[in-house]
Amino acid sequence: MEPLDRDLDDAELELPADPTMTLNVGPAHPAMHGTVRCMMELSGENIVKADVQVGYLHRGFEKMCERGTWNQVFPYVDRCNYVSPMLNNVGFAMAVEKMLGIETTERCQWYRMALGELARISDHLTCTGAMAMELGAFTPFLWMIKGREMVWDIMEEESGARLTHSFGRVGGMAKPPTEGFAEQARAAVTQILTIIDEVENLLLTNRIFIDRLQGVGFISAEDAVSLGWTGPCLRASGVPYDVRKAHPYLKYGDVDFDVPVGEHGDCWDRFMVRLDEIRQSARIIDQSLDQLPDDGPINVEDPRVVLPEKEDVYNSIEGTIQHFKIVMEGIKVPAGEVYAYTEAGNGELGFYLVSDGSGTPYRVRIRPPCFLVTSGLERIITGQMIADVVPCFGSLNMIGGECDR
Amino acid sequence: MSQLLVDVVRERFGSAVLESHAQHGDETIVVHPANWKEVARFLRDEPRAQMNMLVDLTAVDYPEREPRFEVVAHYLSLQKGHRLRVKARIGDADGDDAEIDSLADLWGSANWMEREAWDMFGINFLGHPDLRRILMYPEFEGHPLRRDYPADKIQPLVPYREVDNIEKLPPFGAEEGMSFGRQTHIQSGEED
Numbered sequence: 001m002e003p004l005d006r007d008l009d010d011a012e013l014e015l016p017a018d019p020t021m022t023l024n025v026g027p028a029h030p031a032m033h034g035t036v037r038c039m040m041e042l043s044g045e046n047i048v049k050a051d052v053q054v055g056y057l058h059r060g061f062e063k064m065c066e067r068g069t070w071n072q073v074f075p076y077v078d079r080c081n082y083v084s085p086m087l088n089n090v091g092f093a094m095a096v097e098k099m100l101g102i103e104t105t106e107r108c109q110w111y112r113m114a115l116g117e118l119a120r121i122s123d124h125l126t127c128t129g130a131m132a133m134e135l136g137a138f139t140p141f142l143w144m145i146k147g148r149e150m151v152w153d154i155m156e157e158e159s160g161a162r163l164t165h166s167f168g169r170v171g172g173m174a175k176p177p178t179e180g181f182a183e184q185a186r187a188a189v190t191q192i193l194t195i196i197d198e199v200e201n202l203l204l205t206n207r208i209f210i211d212r213l214q215g216v217g218f219i220s221a222e223d224a225v226s227l228g229w230t231g232p233c234l235r236a237s238g239v240p241y242d243v244r245k246a247h248p249y250l251k252y253g254d255v256d257f258d259v260p261v262g263e264h265g266d267c268w269d270r271f272m273v274r275l276d277e278i279r280q281s282a283r284i285i286d287q288s289l290d291q292l293p294d295d296g297p298i299n300v301e302d303p304r305v306v307l308p309e310k311e312d313v314y315n316s317i318e319g320t321i322q323h324f325k326i327v328m329e330g331i332k333v334p335a336g337e338v339y340a341y342t343e344a345g346n347g348e349l350g351f352y353l354v355s356d357g358s359g360t361p362y363r364v365r366i367r368p369p370c371f372l373v374t375s376g377l378e379r380i381i382t383g384q385m386i387a388d389v390v391p392c393f394g395s396l397n398m399i400g401g402e403c404d405r
Numbered sequence: 406m407s408q409l410l411v412d413v414v415r416e417r418f419g420s421a422v423l424e425s426h427a428q429h430g431d432e433t434i435v436v437h438p439a440n441w442k443e444v445a446r447f448l449r450d451e452p453r454a455q456m457n458m459l460v461d462l463t464a465v466d467y468p469e470r471e472p473r474f475e476v477v478a479h480y481l482s483l484q485k486g487h488r489l490r491v492k493a494r495i496g497d498a499d500g501d502d503a504e505i506d507s508l509a510d511l512w513g514s515a516n517w518m519e520r521e522a523w524d525m526f527g528i529n530f531l532g533h534p535d536l537r538r539i540l541m542y543p544e545f546e547g548h549p550l551r552r553d554y555p556a557d558k559i560q561p562l563v564p565y566r567e568v569d570n571i572e573k574l575p576p577f578g579a580e581e582g583m584s585f586g587r588q589t590h591i592q593s594g595e596e597d
Contacts, residue, residue, distance in 0.1 A: 055540035062525075063549055063556050098429055225457050225483065228514025241483050338429045339461070339479055339490060352477065354465055367461040367479075375517040404540055 020048055023386070027056045031134055031390045034400030036374070038389065045385045050378045054371070057400040065364035069330025070096055070170060073364060078164040080366060081402040083126045084119035084345040086155065089168030094249065095340035095351035096170045099333050100305060107296045108172045109250045114185060114288040115158065115167075116250075117281040121192060122151040123345030123397075124232075124274040124281075131271060131394035132203060135212050140199040147195045150188040157184065170331055171306045172299030182289045189282045196278055213268040217380040217392035220265060227379070228372035231347025233396060236273045237265030243343035255287045270395040305331045330359025346370050346397055370396075370403040410489055413453050418444060433490040441476070441493050442506035448480055448489065449511060456480035456489065459508065462518040464526045466552045472496050474503050474528060500527055500551060507533035525550035 021042045026032040035056035041049040061076045077092045078085040090112045097104060104112075129144030152162045157178055159165035167174050203209050219229075224237040234241055242259045244252040260276035262269025299306045303322050312319030335357035341350040347369030354363040373396045381392050411432055415422050421440040426433050436444050448456040461479040473496040480489045496503030507530035508515035519530040520539040527548035530536060538545060544563045547554050 053539075055538075055542075058540040060549060060556070063554075067556060101429075223513065226513040228458060228460060228512065228518075239483065246486055336428045337431070337433075339431050339488075341460075348460065350461055350479070352461060352463060352479070363465045365461070365463045365465075365477075367463075371517060371521075372514050375514065379513075 019043055034398050047381055047384055050381050052377045055404050057404040061405045062364055065361055069359050070361055074166045074168055078166050079401055081399050084123035085165055086115045086119035087344045090116050091342040091349045092351055093168040093170055095353055098340045099338045102171055102300055105297050107293045108298050110288045110292040111177050113250050114285050117284045118151050120281050120345050121278050122148045124278050127397035128274050134390050134394050140202055143195050147192040154184050154188055171302055176298040189285055193282055212391055215266055216388045217267040218265055219380050227376040230369050232273045233270055233373050236262035236269035243341055243348050255284050257283050267391045267395040332359055366405055368402045370399050374398045374403050417447055431490055435492045438493040438495050438505050445508050445511055455482045455484050457483055459512040459514045464522045464528055468552045471498055476505055503528045504531055506531050509533050
């Protein structure tokens with residue numbers, strides 16, 4: 001080891017002939033939540049060139065999906081965006097349903113919407129909370145995670161799992177809503193809205209917070225569209241594209257909500273758009289819970305895709321066979337291809353599915369919104385200072401599981 | 406709306422549009438690979454199409470077919486709200502010679518998605534500015550999403566990378582190494 005009291009004056013200070021310096025951040029760096037490596041060429045503190053490398057969380061989901069039945073894909077999509085798995089579940093279920101030509105029941109659609117918006121709230125709470133924490137504001141993070149925990153309590157009550165629910169099914173959901181669902185969801189949403197107000201009180205007049213976000217990480221609307229950005233990041237640049245409004249699915253056409261849009265496309269706008277979306281999600285949840293029927297089937301009546309009641313499985317030969325066929329051979333999806341898209345926490349989550357008519361998917365392509373958003377990181381940090389990387393990266397809400405699959 | 410779009414492309418490119426269908430309501434055209442980029446540019450610039458977003462670009466492997474790969478692109482027009490899927494078929498039975506023009510200079514989103522398609526399927530995008538692997542590491546052998554790549558294949562151990570201009574020593578000398586970890590499963594027979 002070098003002696004600590006080395007006399008620095010003796011050492012000749014050598015500056016490299018080339019004035020730029022290469023700095024490597026990540027893949028396991030506290031500010032790179034998720035695993036991303038960022039190679040930056042610095043001139044002083046300014047970033048001259050950046051190279052963002054993803055793929056450290058690649059687990060080969062698309063390959064694995066080709067080995068099981070259609071319903072066995074649900075656990076994989078759960079683990080894509082692990083902050084809002086319910087949205088992924090619903091997105092995949094809807095893609096297969098589009099292929100099968102199934103229309104889900106009224107109750108299922110409202111239920112999916114309520115659960116999906118709760119998941120969106122949890123996604124946005126995590127992103128905005130983590131962003132504040134990385135800029136030194138730890139209190140909002142703790143408050144928001146407390147709010148997220150309320151959402152996850154509801155999810156646990158409904159599905160049995162906090163995080164990876166695997167709750168979607170082709171043709172419906174695994175279980176109907178529990179008795180206290182509406183009440184519990186309303187109580188949680190009210191508390192979360194209070195948390196949002198408190199967080200806004202803390203942050204939005206904070207000089208340091210404002211200075212670190214406003215005018216940082218700017219991207220123009222044209223660039224964002226060209227980069228394939230969707231979701232809150234695109235809307236922050238002023239493009240009001242939201243799949244729920246542009247191509248309404250489930251019952252989104254019947255509910256009243258606004259699409260928050262930013263002006264400048266900087267980190268501040270991305271932060272504010274997400275906060276506003278939590279409020280809009282709360283509105284949607286409120287309306288969905290009003291309309292959610294208390295009884296009625298949650299699954300479609302289609303013996304090809306939906307598992308029979310346990311009572312029938314044990315007591316009738318038809319039920320046993322139906323159960324066996326679905327579990328062992330999988331749902332038979334007609335040969336063909338489909339692209340189905342929903343609005344996930346980070347933007348348009350697309351599923352391009354190819355079926356060869358057997359019980360196993362031929363190809364499952366997950367179009368991850370994060371992947372394309374992260375591809376723009378390079379562009380927004382070039383020319384910024386090194387300290388700006390943290391808010392820029394945080395505002396994109398890169399979810400490693402979804403980006404790398 | 407989208408049917409009109411297929412007609413617009415047919416009108417401009419004629420026989421280069423090999424087939425079209427609208428399964429499950431998704432308008433699809435299959436174009437000749439030589440016209441891949443021209444069709445993309447036309448879709449972006451034509452006022453009746455205005456496809457300003459390349460939503461998705463991927464590939465599908467059909468090993469029993471010739472040509473083997475299907476490159477699939479999904480376009481979206483934010484102004485008009487319509488979508489179109491464009492496909493092209495390339496590559497011979499061995500998976501070689503799978504080449505198609507890159508769209509990276511038309512849409513920024515093509516850059517990473519083409520890198521992914523190269524990584525996963527080995528499709529060579531001509532004119533791509535930076536065609537490196539993206540999800541896999543540089544030393545990875547093969548292309549994992551090809552149907553003939555076994556899902557349980559074990560990749561060879563990667564030696565320390567030689568990096569120039571970096572003052573950094575490997576964490577261990579050649580004879581030190583870890584007694585546990587990845588190396589052991591190869592030599593486990595010798596140690597017992």
